[in-house]
Amino acid sequence: MLRYALKRLISLFISLVVASVVIFAVIEVAPGDPASFMLGVNAQEDTLAALRAELGLDGSKIQRYFNWVSGMLVGDFGTSYTYRTPVSQMIADRMWVSLPLALYALTLSTLIAFPAGIYAAARRGKPGDLTVMGATQLGIAVPNFWFAMMLVLIFAIKLRWFSAGGFAGWDKGVWTGLHSLTLPAIALALPQAAILARVMRSSLLDILGEDFMRTARAKGLSRRQALWRHGVRNALIPVLTIIGLQFSFLLAGSIIIEQVFYLPGLGRLVFQAISARDLIVVESVVMLLVFAVITVNFLVDLAYAGVDPRLRGRS
Amino acid sequence: MSLLQIDNLSLTIHETEILKRIRLRIDAGQIVAVTGESGSGKSMTALAVMRLLPNGAKADGAILLDGRNLLPLMESDMCALRGAEIGMVFQEPMTALNPVKTIGDQVIETILIHKAMPRAKAWARAQEVLTRVGLPPDRFPLSRYPHELSGGQRQRVVIAMAIALRPKLLIADEPTTALDVTTQAQILELLKGLAREYGMGLLMITHDLAVVADMADQIVVMRQGEVVERGATTDLLNNMQHPYTRMLFQASGHQVSLPDPPEPQPLLEVKNVIRDYRLPRKSLFGRSGHNRAVDEVSFTLNRGERLGLVGESGCGKSTLTKAILGLEETQSGDIRLDSQPVFSGHKPNPAVRRKMQVVFQDPYGSFNPRHRVARLITEPFHLLDTPPSGPERQDRIAEMLTAVGLRPDDAGKFIHEFSGGQRQRIAIARALIIRPELILFDEAVSALDVSVRAQILDLLAELCTTYNLTYLFISHDLSVVRTITDRVMVMQAGKIVEQGETEQVFSDPQHPYTRTLIDAAPVLPDIGTSVA
Numbered sequence: 001m002l003r004y005a006l007k008r009l010i011s012l013f014i015s016l017v018v019a020s021v022v023i024f025a026v027i028e029v030a031p032g033d034p035a036s037f038m039l040g041v042n043a044q045e046d047t048l049a050a051l052r053a054e055l056g057l058d059g060s061k062i063q064r065y066f067n068w069v070s071g072m073l074v075g076d077f078g079t080s081y082t083y084r085t086p087v088s089q090m091i092a093d094r095m096w097v098s099l100p101l102a103l104y105a106l107t108l109s110t111l112i113a114f115p116a117g118i119y120a121a122a123r124r125g126k127p128g129d130l131t132v133m134g135a136t137q138l139g140i141a142v143p144n145f146w147f148a149m150m151l152v153l154i155f156a157i158k159l160r161w162f163s164a165g166g167f168a169g170w171d172k173g174v175w176t177g178l179h180s181l182t183l184p185a186i187a188l189a190l191p192q193a194a195i196l197a198r199v200m201r202s203s204l205l206d207i208l209g210e211d212f213m214r215t216a217r218a219k220g221l222s223r224r225q226a227l228w229r230h231g232v233r234n235a236l237i238p239v240l241t242i243i244g245l246q247f248s249f250l251l252a253g254s255i256i257i258e259q260v261f262y263l264p265g266l267g268r269l270v271f272q273a274i275s276a277r278d279l280i281v282v283e284s285v286v287m288l289l290v291f292a293v294i295t296v297n298f299l300v301d302l303a304y305a306g307v308d309p310r311l312r313g314r315s
Numbered sequence: 316m317s318l319l320q321i322d323n324l325s326l327t328i329h330e331t332e333i334l335k336r337i338r339l340r341i342d343a344g345q346i347v348a349v350t351g352e353s354g355s356g357k358s359m360t361a362l363a364v365m366r367l368l369p370n371g372a373k374a375d376g377a378i379l380l381d382g383r384n385l386l387p388l389m390e391s392d393m394c395a396l397r398g399a400e401i402g403m404v405f406q407e408p409m410t411a412l413n414p415v416k417t418i419g420d421q422v423i424e425t426i427l428i429h430k431a432m433p434r435a436k437a438w439a440r441a442q443e444v445l446t447r448v449g450l451p452p453d454r455f456p457l458s459r460y461p462h463e464l465s466g467g468q469r470q471r472v473v474i475a476m477a478i479a480l481r482p483k484l485l486i487a488d489e490p491t492t493a494l495d496v497t498t499q500a501q502i503l504e505l506l507k508g509l510a511r512e513y514g515m516g517l518l519m520i521t522h523d524l525a526v527v528a529d530m531a532d533q534i535v536v537m538r539q540g541e542v543v544e545r546g547a548t549t550d551l552l553n554n555m556q557h558p559y560t561r562m563l564f565q566a567s568g569h570q571v572s573l574p575d576p577p578e579p580q581p582l583l584e585v586k587n588v589i590r591d592y593r594l595p596r597k598s599l600f601g602r603s604g605h606n607r608a609v610d611e612v613s614f615t616l617n618r619g620e621r622l623g624l625v626g627e628s629g630c631g632k633s634t635l636t637k638a639i640l641g642l643e644e645t646q647s648g649d650i651r652l653d654s655q656p657v658f659s660g661h662k663p664n665p666a667v668r669r670k671m672q673v674v675f676q677d678p679y680g681s682f683n684p685r686h687r688v689a690r691l692i693t694e695p696f697h698l699l700d701t702p703p704s705g706p707e708r709q710d711r712i713a714e715m716l717t718a719v720g721l722r723p724d725d726a727g728k729f730i731h732e733f734s735g736g737q738r739q740r741i742a743i744a745r746a747l748i749i750r751p752e753l754i755l756f757d758e759a760v761s762a763l764d765v766s767v768r769a770q771i772l773d774l775l776a777e778l779c780t781t782y783n784l785t786y787l788f789i790s791h792d793l794s795v796v797r798t799i800t801d802r803v804m805v806m807q808a809g810k811i812v813e814q815g816e817t818e819q820v821f822s823d824p825q826h827p828y829t830r831t832l833i834d835a836a837p838v839l840p841d842i843g844t845s846v847a
Contacts, residue, residue: 212411215473218405220394220397220398220425222390222391222394223390309415309460
């Protein structure tokens with residue numbers, strides 16, 4: 001088990017190095033010089049050079065890559081070209097919105113999807129299954145910003161339970177913060193829950209057809225006991241994969257929802273940075289997201305081994 | 316009163332009649348074997364007793380266990396009976412255990428689910444039961460997972476789960492079909508011993524008459540959902556009444572007569588072949604070990620000769636087959652067909668490849684279900700530089716289908732329209748269509764019912780005469796190899812331990828392993844042969 005984890009950890013490290021090189025290279029070849037963008041088309045050559053030096057854009061590419069990487073290792077992501085503030089500060093502020101939002105949404109989606117998927121699988125072909133499957137169909141088909149607007153209309157404007165947008169901050173307490181993230185989290189979670197419920201159902205249905213489920217029944221377990229004791233854990237492997245993918249998506253891909261609810265999250269930061277050619281911000285956020293995705297995959301790999309003993313012995 | 320009494324059991328699944336008025340009795344301590352070919356309803360009879368029938372099944376009649384009718388029982392009452400009063404052992408030990416739970420947990424579950432005793436006592440009981448089935452906890456701790464055990468050991472765990480509460484009735488559905496002969500012999504011995512020791516009734520479902528001939532007290536022969544004949548084992552075997560029983564018996568020991576092989580003239584030459592597989596590294600920077608699957612194997616297959624290769628699973632049969640076909644490169648040694656190497660450089664040699672074809676075991680999985688038969692059997696044409704086209708192609712298809720006993724207009728059908736035996740005929744047609752010099756039969760008749768198997772063996776003998784076939788026949792089934800080959804090789808742990816004339820090897824085995832194999836193989840008693 002330890003060897004398995006160590007091996008995963010090494011592959012995590014290699015992925016990070018490769019990703020940092022690729023990100024750096026892509027941003028390097030992308031058209032648009034931040035200095036000339038900031039100073040306008042009529043800028044003097046010497047002013048441009050001075051600004052480039054100030055932004056750390058001079059020097060060889062290899063030198064700059066190592067500066068960038070070594071800076072990141074100690075939490076120094078450089079200075080934003082447009083805002084002239086440390087990038088690490090900007091990211092940290094946004095992270096406090098995006099990370100809790102992603103976790104919140106993921107928790108909700110798992111809490112909805114597991115029971116729904118298991119319920120549907122246990123009642124395959126019966127009205128309960130058809131209802132759940134119909135609902136998930138709808139959840140996948142309807143775009144999440146539409147859900148978001150409906151949630152705002154009903155719960156913010158009509159019922160006035162939540163505010164229609166904005167983020168209250170964590171200073172006023174965890175509850176207030178969570179409260180203002182609830183509607184966006186639901187809007188994000190519903191489509192993900194629909195996908196997850198379908199995966200859970202089909203995975204469980206595959207398992208229900210396995211020989212060992214029949215063995216369990218022959219021991220005297222009822223249908224329900226067999227499902228819970230022998231079915232669910234075996235069905236988890238594909239579900240864990242999807243959860244991992246969904247977390248990565250939720251972390252960075254919530255830009256539309258952030259717009260609808262006017263949340264200062266990572267998605268909006270990247271969006272603004274790209275339009276302002278604030279490449280250092282883009283670079284850093286992308287690197288951070290890659291780090292998050294790879295870490296989540298690592299955790300998912302560990303979870304596989306937790307679920308399936310056959311993986312533990314393997315190196 | 317009998318322990319189990321099945322009276323006029325009829326069963327329909329979605330209006331299709333599966334069982335017709337089955338009657339069956341088992342007394343305590345008695346072993347009753349139900350035999351028949353696929354579709355005879357023998358497994359459904361077992362599942363009906365367990366009341367674990369598929370959806371849409373409707374059973375009529377009565378199944379009395381100790382005088383209590385099981386059919387009208389509530390599901391919760393059945394749950395209380397299953398595992399406690401009736402235990403069941405299944406065919407596939409590789410998949411019958413939950414891969415994510417330890418064997419201890421799985422055995423204990425049977426005990427705890429029936430709340431028979433507290434956990435600590437259940438643990439002790441599980442140890443005792445596992446010891447009884449031949450898995451003592453000091454060598455096989457309860458914390459083992461199924462994937463750490465072999466097929467035979469897993470089947471022992473399944474048996475332990477089934478007998479943990481000493482049920483009155485044990486149902487075993489083809490318990491040894493997926494196992495090697497030597498393991499099969501041990502498992503059969505174990506089941507027999509348990510039945511006698513615990514005074515259990517044992518209902519054995521099997522397609523193989525030889526398996527039960529020396530262990531069952533009673534034999535029940537089923538065909539298409541009906542019991543055609545029943546009786547005490549010796550009586551029944553000595554005095555078979557029903558033509559179907561006789562046919563089954565004859566087909567089990569079916570003999571074919573092969574034409575005499577021509578003068579020896581080497582076709583396939585295998586010299587000192589070694590095939591290693593890399594094992595995962597033991598430590599992070601350590602060297603990875605090797606598993607030698609084929610170890611210094613040498614043999615010659617002459618033109619027109621029929622050579623058999625026998626051995627148990629894991630002995631290297633399949634690896635050797637892959638090497639001969641050029642599917643995998645060997646580490647050392649030389650394989651030549653017609654004195655041309657199978658591998659040229661690091662690539663399979665196409666000139667040799669088109670002279671070989673293979674027929675696989677599974678008649679269901681080895682065809683693309685979306686293609687018609689004409690396309691399926693002409694697939695090997697891609698090996699030729701100028702594949703026949705137009706009327707010539709049609710003629711070849713028609714000729715091949717006729718040669719394997721099908722009709723030329725079957726070419727337009729899809730594979731699902733054929734039975735298992737017909738599919739294996741199509742597989743043979745596919746192998747023959749480019750007139751290969753050599754055909755490899757990899758367990759080609761192992762998945763077939765005995766009567767179908769007999770027909771395919773006849774077909775092979777016939778094709779030997781017409782097309783002067785040369786083949787390597789790989790099988791775990793000694794009785795088949797004995798009749799369908801001229802020479803035989805016995806393989807153990809990657810080595811050929813014995814080879815020689817088939818009859819010679821079978822009647823006077825020299826190597827101890829060959830003797831073990833032959834002794835373990837179930838044989839039909841002689842009484843039957845005289846009747847047949």
